[in-house]
Amino acid sequence: xxxxxxxxxxxxxxxxxxxxxxxxxxxxxxxxxxxxxxxxxxxxxxxxxxxxxxxxxxxxxxxxxxxxxxxxxxxxxxxxxxxxxxxxxxxxxxxxxxxxxxxxxxxxxxxxxxxxxxxxxxxxxxxxxxxxxxxxxxxxxxxxxxxxxxxxxxxxxxxxxxxxxxxxxxxxxxxxxxxxxxxxxxxxxxxxxxxxxxxxxxxxxxxxxxxxxxxxxxxxxxxxxxxxxxxxxxxxxxxxxxxxxxxxxxxxxxxxxxxxxxxxxxxxxxxxxxxxxxxxxxxxxxxxxxxxxxxxxxxxxxxxxxxxxxxxxxxxxxxxxxxxxxxxxxxxxxxxxxxxxxxxxxxxxxxxxxxxxxxxxxxxxxxxxxxxxxxxxxxxxxxxxxxxxxxxxxxxxxxxxxxx
Amino acid sequence: xxxxxxxxxxxxxxxxxxxxxxxxxxxxxxxxxxxxxxxxxxxxxxxxxxxxxxxxxxxxxxxxxxxxxxxxxxxxxxxxxxxxxxxxxxxxxxxxxxxxxxxxxxxxxxxxxxxxxxxxxxxxxxxxxxxxxxxxxxxxxxxxxxxxxxxxxxxxxxxxxxxxxxxxxxxxxxxxxxxxxxxxxxxxxxxxxxxxxxxxxxxxxxxxxxxxxxxxxxxxxxxxxxxxxxxxxxxxxxxxxxxxxxxxxxxxxxxxxxxxxxxxxxxxxxxxxxxxxxxxxxxxxxxxxxxxxxxxxxxxxxxxxxxxxxxxxxxxxxxxxxxxxxxxxxxxxxxxxxxxxxxxxxxxxxxxxxxxxxxxxxxxxxxxxxxxxxxxxxxxxxxxxxxxxxxxxxxxxxxxxxxx
Numbered sequence: 001x002x003x004x005x006x007x008x009x010x011x012x013x014x015x016x017x018x019x020x021x022x023x024x025x026x027x028x029x030x031x032x033x034x035x036x037x038x039x040x041x042x043x044x045x046x047x048x049x050x051x052x053x054x055x056x057x058x059x060x061x062x063x064x065x066x067x068x069x070x071x072x073x074x075x076x077x078x079x080x081x082x083x084x085x086x087x088x089x090x091x092x093x094x095x096x097x098x099x100x101x102x103x104x105x106x107x108x109x110x111x112x113x114x115x116x117x118x119x120x121x122x123x124x125x126x127x128x129x130x131x132x133x134x135x136x137x138x139x140x141x142x143x144x145x146x147x148x149x150x151x152x153x154x155x156x157x158x159x160x161x162x163x164x165x166x167x168x169x170x171x172x173x174x175x176x177x178x179x180x181x182x183x184x185x186x187x188x189x190x191x192x193x194x195x196x197x198x199x200x201x202x203x204x205x206x207x208x209x210x211x212x213x214x215x216x217x218x219x220x221x222x223x224x225x226x227x228x229x230x231x232x233x234x235x236x237x238x239x240x241x242x243x244x245x246x247x248x249x250x251x252x253x254x255x256x257x258x259x260x261x262x263x264x265x266x267x268x269x270x271x272x273x274x275x276x277x278x279x280x281x282x283x284x285x286x287x288x289x290x291x292x293x294x295x296x297x298x299x300x301x302x303x304x305x306x307x308x309x310x311x312x313x314x315x316x317x318x319x320x321x322x323x324x325x326x327x328x329x330x331x332x333x334x335x336x337x338x339x340x341x342x343x344x345x346x347x348x349x350x351x352x353x354x355x356x357x358x359x360x361x362x363x364x365x366x367x368x369x370x371x372x373x374x375x376x377x378x379x380x381x382x383x384x385x386x387x388x389x390x391x392x393x394x395x396x397x398x399x400x401x402x403x404x
Numbered sequence: 405x406x407x408x409x410x411x412x413x414x415x416x417x418x419x420x421x422x423x424x425x426x427x428x429x430x431x432x433x434x435x436x437x438x439x440x441x442x443x444x445x446x447x448x449x450x451x452x453x454x455x456x457x458x459x460x461x462x463x464x465x466x467x468x469x470x471x472x473x474x475x476x477x478x479x480x481x482x483x484x485x486x487x488x489x490x491x492x493x494x495x496x497x498x499x500x501x502x503x504x505x506x507x508x509x510x511x512x513x514x515x516x517x518x519x520x521x522x523x524x525x526x527x528x529x530x531x532x533x534x535x536x537x538x539x540x541x542x543x544x545x546x547x548x549x550x551x552x553x554x555x556x557x558x559x560x561x562x563x564x565x566x567x568x569x570x571x572x573x574x575x576x577x578x579x580x581x582x583x584x585x586x587x588x589x590x591x592x593x594x595x596x597x598x599x600x601x602x603x604x605x606x607x608x609x610x611x612x613x614x615x616x617x618x619x620x621x622x623x624x625x626x627x628x629x630x631x632x633x634x635x636x637x638x639x640x641x642x643x644x645x646x647x648x649x650x651x652x653x654x655x656x657x658x659x660x661x662x663x664x665x666x667x668x669x670x671x672x673x674x675x676x677x678x679x680x681x682x683x684x685x686x687x688x689x690x691x692x693x694x695x696x697x698x699x700x701x702x703x704x705x706x707x708x709x710x711x712x713x714x715x716x717x718x719x720x721x722x723x724x725x726x727x728x729x730x731x732x733x734x735x736x737x738x739x740x741x742x743x744x745x746x747x748x749x750x751x752x753x754x755x756x757x758x759x760x761x762x763x764x765x766x767x768x769x770x771x772x773x774x775x776x777x778x779x780x781x782x783x784x785x786x787x788x789x790x791x792x793x794x795x796x797x798x799x800x801x802x803x804x805x806x807x808x
Contacts, residue, residue: 156746165746213641227714229633236716237617238747244713247744249653249706302653306710309648310631312640340651342560342569343642 017042021050022059022079023373026103030063030076051077059083081106084147086369087135087185088362089128090194090355091153091177093117093168093221094272094321096127097358098135103147105205105366109138110355117221121171125180132184144186150364152194152357153177154222156240161191168222190364194218195242197360198350199226200233202317204363206356207348213313216350217304218320219329221260221271223252225307250303258295279325293328301336308341319350421446425454426463426483427777430507434467434480455481463487485510488551490773491539491589492766493532494598494759495557495581497521497572497625498676498725500531501762502539507551509609509770513542514759521625525575529584536588548590554768556598556761557581558626560644565595572626594768598622599646601764602754603630604637606721608767610760611752617717620754621708622724623733625664625675627656629711654707662699683729697732705740712745723754 020040025031031039037047054060055077063076081104090097094117100109111134113127136143153175155166161178178189192200199216202208208216214228225242227234234241245252260271262278269277281289308316318326318333326349337344350356424444429435435443441451458464459481467480485508494501498521504513515538517531540547557579559570565582582593596604603620606612612620616635622628629646631638638645649656664675666682673681685693712720722730722737730753741748754760 225714229638230636232634234633234715237718237749238716240747241714241716243716243746244710246746247706247709247713249655250710251653302651305651306648306654307714309651310629310645310711310714311638312642312645312647314641342647342650343644345641 017046017050018054018059019373021047021054025060025077025079026373030078032074032076034074036077057083079103084369085139085141085145086187086362086365087132087146087149088358088360088365089132089149089151089181090197090358090361091124091128091151092194092357093154095354096124096131097355098131099355099358099362100135100139100141100146101362101366103366103369105362107359107362109135111135111138117168118170121175124169124172125175128180129184132181136185143184146185146187148187148365148368149181149185149189150197150361150366150368151177151181151189151191152197152361153191154194156243157191157193159239161189187365188368190368192361192364193226193239193242194357194360195224195226196233196235197226197364198224198319198352198356199228199242199317199360200363201352201356201360202319202350203228203231203233205359206317207351208315208317211314213311214315214317215304215307215311215313215345216317216319217300217307219300219318219323220321221256221275223255223300223303224320225303227307227311229311244303244306247303250306251299251301252303255296255299258292258299262289262292275322279322279328282328290328294332297329297332298336301333301340304333305337305340308337308345312343313345316345316347317350318347319352319356321354323350324353421450421454422458422463423777425451425458429464429481429483430777434482436478436480438478440481461487483507488773489543489545489549490591490766490769491536491550491553492762492764492769493536493553493555493585494601494762494765495528495532495555496598496761497558499758500528500535501759502535503759503762503766504539504543504545504550505766505770507770507773509766511763511766513539515539515542521572522574525579528573528576529579532584533588536585540589547588550589550591552591552769552772553585553589553593554601554765554770554772555581555585555593555595556601556765557595558598560647561595561597563643565593591769592772594772596765596768597630597643597646598761598764599628599630600637600639601630601768602628602723602756602760603632603646603721603764604767605756605760605764606723606754607632607635607637608763610721610763611755612719612721615718617715618719618721619708619711619715619717619749620721620723621704621711623704623722623727624725625660625679627659627704627707628724629707631711631715633715648707648710651707654710655703655705656707659700659703662696662703666693666696679726683726683732686732694732698736701733701736702740705737705744708737709741709744712741712749716747717749720749720751721754722751723756723760725758727754728757 021036024036024039033047037044051060059080060077061080063078065073081102084103086101088099096113096115098111099107101107111131113131115124115127153163154168156164158164162176163172166172177191181189195218198218202216203214208214212231216226218224223245227242244250259275259278262274278289278292282293330347330349334347352359425440428440428443437451441448455464463484464481465484467482469477485506488507490505492503500517500519502515503511505511515535517535519528519531557567558572560568562568566580567576570576581595585593599622602622606620607618612618618632620630627649631646648654663679663682666678682693682696686697722734734751734753738751756763
């Protein structure tokens, strides 16, 4: 193909047509030219032009005809989800996780760097740099190849991607996560609280994917929550929803102290090891360990019951580090909820292990790309398109490098 | 006008056209025939036919030309909100309130019947009968003239309009409020929990009308809450949202006991008089009374802080019976919220006195009428229209007598 058709010389109309075709193809597994033409409202000739170009650019592929097809069936085309890549990052207390995925959210590379809760700001950001570099290298991407980045962090996050308040990690309040990531990758960067993103992941492709109103509880050395209301992540007026754990009456401030104070644990062990020891002992039949876990669950259940009574969700999802010991937590939690709630919802365990938050970050990035694509395909303004055309790479239609 | 144009002989198409015109006219204060034609997509001739008929039927009126208009301006038409009436009923512990309003929600008659919290089911239902009869008589309506009824009751309400659980009123659990009202009035009956409807009223035309996320606190001998999330009343999966007060840790179960136990009150007085005495004494400068109110507010604030931390609303609205003493409650409440919340939202006092719940019930009825009108104007099915045509009265297009 010639340079003139791949870069800034594509006419505005042609770009809009391309986007209309991409949007239509994303919604279906495979369409014929006739179907694309009907759904976009473009003429047959324009449809053919656009699809040919998208084939050359790598946005669209031909679907192989089914074996045994009689005669010569019309060729079918599909959207190529691997035309673009997004990055999802979870910056946590114990690990930094970076996932690279295609535009359908299929994860293609996972990079993991271990950190500790006591690490300072610089060390944690260095681990983030390493995780992002590993992920890009593993996926064979340059910094420019990332269309959008979603990032999860503990604490309250403001609209610009800065941590307003973090009580869990030292020196973390005030860190401008968005600015830091923007120095590492090319695309727009979106930052959100980790519990909120865990909820987003459950609602996207987790155990909550068929529910409209969901309370996700993150059980770990801190207890957190993310809320899905009417199918959408609830952020709140100041992006501070889900912070009920800050209230002493919720029981969440002291809940994990029952576990970390487990007397049989090695006194020199850190809090994580202490908790692991309780769960292990309880599984081995230790009654005192079982009683400690009951006290933990009783406290977690108070705040959870407050959320359930407030929102009356269809589903409560148990996630977070302790959800690996869900076998010891879920039944007593159900019993406690029965005690307090007028209608106890179903309680299910997350299936994401410790990758839920990173998956939510990925979804945040994908939501951004989808929104941009929809806006482009609808009523794109000339400025947007001229900005988009300045991007490097072989793809004519890409989201502009704006940040939200 | 002839009978054939007012009743069941109107063709399906003609009805749809009428509804399209009504919908368009409801959205604007006044439109010319040309404007109606353009917005409905009907031909000029059809538009003229429909508008003439709606004029005869009383759905539409001519807007008088502005004084001093030059030449002969095109006639402008408006929707007549008084073409139909809705009823809103609040069945409470102390009163039954019945409001009649036009289709724009302008209240035209208010009937009030005093009841007591200790009254049994039969007495309370008899008071309801009286309030509804008074309201209809006062507004000059027959039972058939009511297009929809919204009713508020304490307790949990199921989807059919039956009280599943009421702890506030004796013999009230199990009452089928919808069935009872259906024997009194002709239109569809919708029943909802009183706190939820108070929230709906604040969001409709109260102090929360410009806010998207709102927590409404009903302060009284019981504390209740209704939630507006993303501009909509949040009901929950089993219609049981807003019941955080059932959790002891919320502080709401015992909060009012501080007030009702006020030692200086006449020991033979009922709980309401005891509370009135505390507020009066505090206003007169009694420090012990002020301390009692502080203890009350401290307890109410715990549950309120749980709601605020969970949802991060833009606004908290204080309503309910005690909001008449907001001068003594709001400032200490703000201070307590500051103590617990990461971001204390604005706190405002309801302006509805004790009519907020009934206004919410009215809005529930209006929402039903609006929904039906929209559905009709969109894709009405023949059954719906043939059912509508059986209704009495001079109006050809009315919501069918279905119940939801």
